[in-house]
Amino acid sequence: MDKYVINGGKKLYGTVSISGAKNAAVAIIPAVVLCDEPCVIENLPKIRDVSVILEILKTMGAKVTRIGGDDARVKIDPRGIKSSKVTCEKLVGDMRASYYLLGALLGRFGSASVPASGGCSFCDRPIDLHIKAFKALGAKCDLLPDKVVLSSEALVGNDIDFDVVSVGATMNAMLAAVRAPGKTVITGAAKEPHVVDLANFLNKMGAKVRGAGTDVIKIKGVSELTGCTYGIIPDQIEAGTYMAAVAAAGGDVTITGVIPKHLESITNKLRDTGTTVEEFDEAVRIVREGELTCCNVKTTPHPGFPTDMQPQFVALLSGANGKSRVTESVWEARFSYIPQLRKMGADIIENGSTAHVDGVNDLHGAKVRALDLRAGAAMVVAGLAAKGTTEIADIKYIERGYEQIVEKLTAIGADIRRVTYVESSEDD
Numbered sequence: 046m047d048k049y050v051i052n053g054g055k056k057l058y059g060t061v062s063i064s065g066a067k068n069a070a071v072a073i074i075p076a077v078v079l080c081d082e083p084c085v086i087e088n089l090p091k092i093r094d095v096s097v098i099l100e101i102l103k104t105m106g107a108k109v110t111r112i113g114g115d116d117a118r119v120k121i122d123p124r125g126i127k128s129s130k131v132t133c134e135k136l137v138g139d140m141r142a143s144y145y146l147l148g149a150l151l152g153r154f155g156s157a158s159v160p161a162s163g164g165c166s167f168c169d170r171p172i173d174l175h176i177k178a179f180k181a182l183g184a185k186c187d188l189l190p191d192k193v194v195l196s197s198e199a200l201v202g203n204d205i206d207f208d209v210v211s212v213g214a215t216m217n218a219m220l221a222a223v224r225a226p227g228k229t230v231i232t233g234a235a236k237e238p239h240v241v242d243l244a245n246f247l248n249k250m251g252a253k254v255r256g257a258g259t260d261v262i263k264i265k266g267v268s269e270l271t272g273c274t275y276g277i278i279p280d281q282i283e284a285g286t287y288m289a290a291v292a293a294a295g296g297d298v299t300i301t302g303v304i305p306k307h308l309e310s311i312t313n314k315l316r317d318t319g320t321t322v323e324e325f326d327e328a329v330r331i332v333r334e335g336e337l338t339c340c341n342v343k344t345t346p347h348p349g350f351p352t353d354m355q356p357q358f359v360a361l362l363s364g365a366n367g368k369s370r371v372t373e374s375v376w377e378a379r380f381s382y383i384p385q386l387r388k389m390g391a392d393i394i395e396n397g398s399t400a401h402v403d404g405v406n407d408l409h410g411a412k413v414r415a416l417d418l419r420a421g422a423a424m425v426v427a428g429l430a431a432k433g434t435t436e437i438a439d440i441k442y443i444e445r446g447y448e449q450i451v452e453k454l455t456a457i458g459a460d461i462r463r464v465t466y467v468e469s470s471e472d473d
């Protein structure tokens with residue numbers, strides 16, 4: 046097993062470049078199933094979730110070829126996929142976003158059978174809204190204990206209204222609807238950058254999707270989609286995590302290859318902490334010299350403050366002067382990592398959906414665990430800021446979403462190593 050060992054308390058200086066967005070890639074790759082020709086996807090992040098979804102497509106019959114020996118540029122030929130039944134339970138169960146195969150296969154074949162998806166389980170993650178969308182388009186849905194089975198005579202465009210904003214349900218509805226004859230109108234749609242990226246990819250293949258990035262997405266069904274080359278947007282959350290890391294540890298780092306507009310809610314909150322954020326066309330510069338100030342944060346769907354940055358911000362605010370309140374309004378219970386931060390000296394009390402963070406100036410290294418992807422990122426942020434040595438176990442969760450995090454942090458002066466170890470009961 047491997048863990049990260051961080052000798053913290055070192056300021057960070059230099060430049061770090063951001064990879065393609067995980068949550069766009071994991072939807073765009075299954076979307077290729079809808080196409081009648083091969084597609085080339087560029088700027089893919091080199092992370093475990095992307096390898097797994099590509100592997101799933103291969104087991105289904107797609108041909109996946111790296112272009113120029115680069116994992117970031119891949120040609121996917123979906124023409125070998127002849128069945129809408131996915132059988133690789135273990136791979137599908139290894140990630141949450143495998144649920145996009147439901148929408149993509151339903152849109153392509155009018156049916157789908159997909160094993161239960163897995164992934165980060167920081168709380169209950171229902172798919173009732175996905176099912177509501179499929180049913181609105183004319184599908185019959187059977188939720189079995191180990192798989193979801195969808196069937197239809199023929200899908201037809203329809204109105205789909207979401208009363209809860211869901212990224213996954215919005216994207217699955219788009220996947221299922223792009224080839225359904227007639228007009229689909231999705232109201233209460235999620236507006237995240239990856240929703241817009243999926244719409245742009247679908248449109249590049251010839252789909253007619255309008256309004257992505259607003260509450261209302263209108264889709265006119267088309268009968269075929271043609272191959273294209275498409276580059277994935279930069280990862281908003283990877284960028285935000287490095288922004289938080291620099292603010293927590295102090296220093297002066299330019300983060301390149303980003304879309305500053307996507308980072309606005311994070312930028313605004315960092316400024317509240319006294320961190321300087323300079324914006325350029327495709328970069329942001331983070332400078333933190335003085336002490337950090339407390340601030341209040343509430344997660345909301347885009348363009349609000351992203352839930353996927355909440356744990357990293359709690360880690361950051363653990364070392365800020367004063368009392369901060371962090372309220373989670375997207376997921377019911379996303380604070381399971383807080384006891385790990387307490388091991389490092391953080392003073393945090395949970396009260397329902399709010400974490401009350403009383404900043405301390407002596408965060409110290411400890412042996413902790415990455416309980417899920419963003420919880421793990423929070424341990425890295427805290428470990429960089431804390432004095433002494435932090436050991437983070439279960440880094441497989443971190444590596445499902447962060448490309449070369451050790452290398453990227455080392456390049457900006459962090460003392461972080463990936464170390465192989467044998468787990469003992471003392472590690473708990």
Ligand code: EPZ
Pocket residue numbers: 068071141142165169170171172173174175176209210211212213214235352353375376377418419446
């Ligand atoms: C996506 O999950 C992301 N995952 C999550 O990021 C992210 O936290 C989340 O969106 C919110 O931004 C991927 O894109 C692969 P939702 P998703 O449906 O789509 C409720 C990460 O760390 N809901 O937008 O599964 C749900 O309970 C991951 O990268 C229903 O009630 O999330 C939640 O309260 C973790 N019924 C809210 O909607 C449903 O059918 C938002 O969830 C679906 C969701």
